Amino acid sequence: KNEVEQSPQNLTAQEGEFITINCSYSVGISALHWLQQHPGGGIVSLFMLSSGKKKHGRLIATINIQEKHSSLHITASHPRDSAVYICAVMVNNDMRFGAGTRLTVKP
Amino acid sequence: SQTIHQWPATLVQPVGSPLSLECTVEGTSNPNLYWYRQAAGRGLQLLFYSVGIGQISSEVPQNLSASRPQDRQFILSSKKLLLSDSGFYLCAWSVGQTTDTQYFGPGTRLTVL
Numbered sequence: 001k002n003e004v005e006q007s008p009q010n011l012t013a014q015e016g017e018f019i020t021i022n023c024s025y026s027v028g029i030s031a032l033h034w035l036q037q038h039p040g041g042g043i044v045s046l047f048m049l050s051s052g053k054k055k056h057g058r059l060i061a062t063i064n065i066q067e068k069h070s071s072l073h074i075t076a077s078h079p080r081d082s083a084v085y086i087c088a089v090m091v092n093n094d095m096r097f098g099a100g101t102r103l104t105v106k107p
Numbered sequence: 108s109q110t111i112h113q114w115p116a117t118l119v120q121p122v123g124s125p126l127s128l129e130c131t132v133e134g135t136s137n138p139n140l141y142w143y144r145q146a147a148g149r150g151l152q153l154l155f156y157s158v159g160i161g162q163i164s165s166e167v168p169q170n171l172s173a174s175r176p177q178d179r180q181f182i183l184s185s186k187k188l189l190l191s192d193s194g195f196y197l198c199a200w201s202v203g204q205t206t207d208t209q210y211f212g213p214g215t216r217l218t219v220l
Binding site: 033035041042043044045048086088094095096097098099100 | 141145150151152153166195197199207208209210211213214216
């Protein structure tokens with residue numbers, strides 16, 4: 001069993017829909033990152049969380065340390081949100097990655 | 108503002124040849140530096156990280172090595188490439204702890220034939 005599990009693997013949505021991507025982990029962590037990888041491969045760090053909730057524009061990330069679970073929400077989704085979203089957890093100085101969720105937002 | 112550069116952007120190398128990928132960061136001092144690899148059909152993997160000049164930590168055994176000759180320069184090398192070294196290599200930096208937000212470079216796509 002992978003230490004970091006993301007769901008769903010693939011997600012197709014219509015423009016304007018509310019999107020939720022989930023990440024569960026089985027190890028003790030010091031922080032959790034949400035990353036966005038565009039089709040060309042470039043990666044952007046969206047959030048770094050150690051507790052609670054963060055919001056940036058239409059993106060919201062939450063983490064529940066007790067339940068070892070994090071969610072990434074996208075409100076009013078747009079085709080430009082189409083990308084692979086990757087959850088990564090920090091275990092000591094090691095970073096462990098989920099397999100990613102491929103999001104396609106159709107106009 | 109801070110920027111991170113990686114080169115080359117793409118590289119095709121024969122099996123057994125050497126490798127040198129370079130990453131430089133501008134606009135910050137004493138950053139933590141990271142090398143990641145994303146192999147085809149597999150997720151991201153942390154290969155090396157460095158908290159200072161000459162300080163390299165390796166996360167997985169492999170035929171790759173890393174060096175940090177200057178504060179803002181991070182080099183990924185191999186003496187003899189394997190087919191399994193093909194992938195997308197990303198450099199990243201952060202300020203302070205490894206738990207801080209990391210900023211990624213544009214990546215190098217390496218194909219070993």
